Amino acid sequence: MTWGSGGFGVDDGSPQLLRFEVLGPLRAWRGGTPLELGPVKRQAVLAALLLRQGAVVSHERLLDAVWGEEPPAGGHKVLPTHVNSLRRALDPEGTPPAESVIRSGKGWYRFVVEEVRLDTADLDERGAEALRTVASGDLATAADQLSAAIGLFRGEPLAGLPGPFARSERQRLEEHRRTFRLERLKCLVPLGRFGDALDDLSGLSAASAADRYDESLTALRMRALYGRGRQAEALTTYDDLRKRLRDELGTDPGEELRRVHEAVLHQDDAFLLRPSPSVLSAPRESAVPAELPHDTPGFAGRTGELARLHALLSPAREGEAANTVVISAIGGAAGIGKTALAVHWAHQVRDRFPDGQLYINLHGFDHDRQPLEPG
Known part of the structure; x- marks a missing residue:
């Protein structure tokens, strides 16, 4: 698959790959075929599942994400209608619900993102590369790389989608765009590209009232x-x-x-x-710690516990602190697989922690050494 500045390019051998664009109106393809996603409320349900990166989302949280303080009458009956329609649109024909890209259980849904490509992933990759180039001092190359990252936007992210979740994601993605535009400006001025800089500054000043200060x-x-x-x-x-x-x-x-x-x-x-x-x-750029032990080969089971762990990473509701720290413990007798579960889950979500992953063995049940002291 290739990717150009205007969006996804031609598929190159992955006919079943799902691809989504959210840096503009929400769009989807399977292979090279565009998919019909339905009305905006249904698209908002899709976005609230897709952009949670595989986390389990309860029915209540999903209703809040799309309808906010005005949930529909019989909301718990409305959600299955939207989800079933999305499954028909996104899954290959004949896919059973248990193998759908949208999984479900008692009171929850989860979008399986392992075989999905999002334009935000390319934005993150290009943006990170550009910022590394800025740090290296190669401002001309950095300006071009930042232009390419900014060019991935096709207008307002998730344009036209209703609900608190879409509004919050729109704001988050617009902040990314603004950061890249500011960094590009900081490259253009010392490069002597004053006219380009003034054009960009005019656009930025018009975008936000806060920019007046x-x-x-x-x-x-x-x-x-x-x-x-x-x-x-x-x-x-x-x-x-x-x-x-x-x-x-x-x-x-x-x-x-x-x-x-x-x-x-x-x-x-x-x-x-x-x-x-x-x-x-x-x-x-500093070294990123990646201390996780190898995942357990053939790990199976613990689906309920994994779902509970995924739920801990669900984005905060509108109005809650975005930087809330969640600390969780997995309890149980020695030898039942607590560490294996924790490490397996950590490998599944390590992309959510790009600043690094740390691991400490407390040696709580080792026969040949004492447990670590609290210090």
Whole structure:
């Protein structure tokens, strides 16, 4: 399968592979065949299952994700109708429910993502590669890579889909796009591509009311204007933000923006046309710990326990903290397979923890050594 800047390309031998695009209106293909996903509520159900990365989703949580505080009458009867229609659309003809891409149990559904390709995966890969290139100092290559990542968006993510979950995911994906656009701007200015930078800055400023107070955007705009020989406009840009901050927020510009202002006043080319401090200080890629032991070959059973563990990773409801830490313990007698279960599940979800995975053997039941001390 290939992937171009406009979306998925031609399938190259995986006729059963499911592919989804969410960086725009929700779309799906099996192999090279586009799939009909039905009305927007049904698509919202699909998105709320698909984007949870294989986690078990209870009926109540799914209803909240799509309908929020206004669930439909007989909601628990509405969900099977949507899910059965999605199965007919997504599964090869004749697939039994037990082998469907959407699995179910008592009170829950789960989307099987192992044989699915999402455009967000390509966004993550391209974005991470671009940020590594930024950190290396190769700004020209990084700008091109960031353009390619931004080009994967086909408009508003999950465009037109209703419900709290789609709204939250839309905001999350838009933040990714904004991050990549800002990083590209930080490359364009020191590369002397001032016109491109000003065009992008105009689009960013129009996208969010909060950007009216963003000092980093103002600093980039001033540097780009100065680079185009528009010193007076750069100074006016600073004065406009300074007055807005003072009148509306009761504060003054920060040190970085004041330094840019001084440099424009004194025509300090060496400062204004070099990489911005945030680019120069971009963190280098650090080693990612991957300490999980090998998975147990032929692991079978424990489906209920695995479902409960997957449920712990379900995204927070709207309004809950997104960075909530969940700590869970697996209990039982020695030798019944607690470690095997934990390690097997950890391998299934390791992609959800890109910063690394740690493993400590506490030696609680070893015959040849004492258990580890708490310290």
